[in-house]
Amino acid sequence: MSSDTERVVTDVTARTSERGAATRVALLAAAREVFVTSGFAEAGVTDIVSRAEASVGSLYHHFSGKADLYLTLFDEFQERQTQRTKQAVHTARAGGESDPMRLFVAGARAYLEGCLAEREISALFLRGDGPPGFEVTMRDRLRQWAKRNAALFEGDEGALVVVLTGALAAAVSEVALSEDEHASRALADGVLTIIGQIRRP
Numbered sequence: 001m002s003s004d005t006e007r008v009v010t011d012v013t014a015r016t017s018e019r020g021a022a023t024r025v026a027l028l029a030a031a032r033e034v035f036v037t038s039g040f041a042e043a044g045v046t047d048i049v050s051r052a053e054a055s056v057g058s059l060y061h062h063f064s065g066k067a068d069l070y071l072t073l074f075d076e077f078q079e080r081q082t083q084r085t086k087q088a089v090h091t092a093r094a095g096g097e098s099d100p101m102r103l104f105v106a107g108a109r110a111y112l113e114g115c116l117a118e119r120e121i122s123a124l125f126l127r128g129d130g131p132p133g134f135e136v137t138m139r140d141r142l143r144q145w146a147k148r149n150a151a152l153f154e155g156d157e158g159a160l161v162v163v164l165t166g167a168l169a170a171a172v173s174e175v176a177l178s179e180d181e182h183a184s185r186a187l188a189d190g191v192l193t194i195i196g197q198i199r200r201p
Contacts, residue, residue: 024062026052028076031069036120039129040070067131074134077121078141084110089152100153105196107152108168112188115176119184122176142169153200160200167195 030052034043045066049059063069088110089103097103115122125138146165153161171191178184 020062023052023054023058027054027059027062028069028073030054031066032073032121032124035070035073036124039127040066040124040131041129070131070134071137073121074125074137077118077125080118081111081114084114085148101196101198101200103152104149104164105192107149108164108195109188109192111168112171112175112192115172116181116184116188119176119181122172126173126176145169160198164195164198167191 027048030048030050031043033051034047038047043066045056045059048066048069049056052059059065059069063072085107088106092103092106097106125134130137142165146161149165150158150161168191171188175184175188178187
């Protein structure tokens with residue numbers, strides 16, 4: 001194959017790949033809008049592809065179906081949340097903080113701020129209107145979260161980590177599902193203040 005032919009093939013492959021990536025992004029954005037507006041159960045694949053200006057075939061090229069779109073949105077949101085909390089803990093440590101409880105509060109604040117910044121999508125995953133089996137995914141995610149929290153306390157304070165993670169999970173639900181952003185922020189601050197006053201056993 002000549003170098004000119006190789007270059008043409010490479011250019012075509014790159015354009016195809018860019019189009020595919022753009023279609024995937026458009027499908028996820030459309031799915032997010034439709035799920036937030038209609039809920040998972042009522043959302044239709046045709047609504048999603050129409051909003052994305054894509055085809056049903058392109059949806060099934062990138063995703064296995066409606067549930068896959070939902071789970072991908074969830075995974076991407078959780079990844080952003082993980083990055084927010086890791087960055088907050090890193091920043092606190094870089095500022096000289098070493099107390100595990102204060103590091104936990106820094107990460108928890110970042111997580112709650114993420115829920116407030118992305119209220120529609122965070123509420124979507126807490127309404128109980130997800131694909132079959134999604135509650136298992138949520139429980140698994142909560143266990144992973146507890147393990148990350150335990151790492152802050154060097155893994156030796158199981159009861160405390162369960163209490164802290166449970167309290168924060170309840171706060172996340174209240175903050176995400178509240179219609180009143182001001183009240184949500186006040187609640188988040190209040191919960192973090194109380195958590196910060198808990199003394200390690």
